[in-house]
Amino acid sequence: MTSAEFLDWSIYVTFVMVMLSLAVAFVRLAKGPTLADRVVALDMMTISIIAVCGVAAVATGVYALLDVALVLALVGFLATVALARFAERREARGGGPEE
Amino acid sequence: MNSIILIAGARLQAVLLLVFSAYMLLRGHNAPGGGFIGGLIAATGFVVYAIACGTADARKALRFDPGSIAGAGLGIALLAGVMAAFWGDALFTGQWLFIGETEDSKGIPLSTVLVFDIGVYLVVLGAILSIAFSLEEAV
DSSP: OOHHHHHHHHHHHHHHHHHHHHHHHHHHHHHOSSHHHHHHHHHHHHHHHHHHHHHHHHHHOOTHHHHHHHHHHHHHHHHHHHHHHHHHHHHHTTSOSOO | OOOHHHHHHHHHHHHHHHHHHHHHHHHTTTSSOOHHHHHHHHHHHHHHHHHHHOHHHHHHHHOSOHHHHHHHHHHHHHHHHHGGGGGTOOTTOOOEEEETOOSSOOOEEEEHHHHHHHHHHHHHHHHHHHHHHHHHHHO
């Protein structure tokens, strides 16, 4: 097995594994009994998509995809913080912490 | 929200986002990026800061009213378009100046296209922030 072949195989395996993690996170997003479960699942999906961007940059050689990953990582944090604050406010209003 | 961890992290991240937005703005002509995306990223930086430290602090950090920033950006973009008239070209034709040009190198290229991009950057930053701050204050 040459090194190029090995890289190709690694890229295939990585894609499958990241897609698997996306699917598992999506199940939690759909089922998740509480809001906190859904927020964590969404965060996990963001990180998986960042991984997809990185692997796609290696696979295709389009390094602009790395900028996509960078922006996604920075903005994903904002999404998590905004959702956390939304949950906090709803609890403060007495709307019940669940669902 | 009064979390000291969030405030410390948000300050760092706002700086990171602003530096990255300047990078996106300057590379825009030849690679993915440009004024619009740069403005959006800079606005995200200020929104992170506003969520962590409050809208009043974020307005103070911005120093100018978001509406005035958008107006100034529109003026700068128009200026970049009108500049073409000095060379007798049609409105909004890009003008290039190559400093230190030699046979095989272009030197430092300066253009009115970049001035226009800076205008777009300020318009997007001001517009997004005026919306985001009003929404924050209304809640």
